[in-house]
Amino acid sequence: MRNITRAFSAGILFATTILAIVYHVYYMGDTHVTKQQYELVIAERNKLADELEKLKKEKKNTTLPRKETYVYTLTIEKGEASRDIAKRLEQARIIDDAQSFLTYLDTHQLTRAVRPGTYIVTSDMSHEQIARQITK
Template sequence: MRPIIQAFSIGLLTASVLLGFIYIQTEKPNNESSETEVSLTDEDAKDYLENRGFAVVNGQEYEDLVRQKQQLESEIDEINESETDSEQESTEKFIFEVESGMTLNDIASELEQLNIIDDAQSFSQFMEEEGYSRGVQLGEFELHNRLTYEQIAEILTR
C-alpha cells in the first residue's frame, strides 16, 4: 500500500510543478485598463467632485469650519441654559382646590385669577367641547402657569 501512496504523491507533485511552470511561462493577456495609468491632478479631482455636487475644502478651511461649529454649539448651549433658568424662574406653582358645588365657570375664573390660564371663557369652552367638563374631580391639584388647557384638564379629571 505504501508504494501506491508514494507513487500517487509523486504524481501530484509532478503535476503541480508542471502547472506552476506553465503558469509562469505563459504571457498574460494585455488588459489595457489595468496597465493604463491615469494621471489625476488635485484640480481635476476638485472639479469632478464639485460637478457632482460635493463641497471641496482644504485642510485649513475644514479646521476653520470645525472651530466655527464648536463656537456655535457652545453659544447654543449658553442660550439654552439661560432660557432654562428664566423658564424656571417664571414658572409659578399653585395648589388649586376644587370644592363641592363649584361650576366649570367658577373653576375657570379662579384659574384665570391665579394666572394659570389667560381666558376663563375659552378654557370653559375647551372643557365642554373636549368632554372634560363632566369628569372634574373634587380635591387639591398642583398646577403651574405653563400648563396647556389639555394638561390642566387631564390633571383636574384624574
C-alpha cells in the same frame, strides 16, 4: 395578460435607466475637487466649529429667569359651573386664560365630567393635566 405586464415592466425599467443616465451626466458632472477648494471648505468648517464652541460657552454663562410656580387648592362644589372654576383658576394664576381652558373642556367633552372635591393644582400643569385631575 402576462406579456402586457412584462412589456410594461420592461418599459418602466428602460425609462428609469435613461433617466438615471441623464441625471448622472447633467447633474453629477465633474466632481473633482481641487486642493484649494478642499482647504477653503476645511477652513470654513473650522471657523464654524469655533463659533459654535463660543456660542455654547456663552449659553452656559447665561441663565434664564425662573418662572414662578403657583400652587392653588381648588375646591369644586356640586353643581358649580365650569366657567366659574376656570375664572378662579385664572385669578389664582394657574392658567393664563379662562376661555382657553373652557374651550379645552368643551372640545374634549369634559364640561359635564367635572367632579366635586378638593384638588391641588399648580401653574406648571397643562390644561390636560388639570382637566384629568378634576374629572376623575
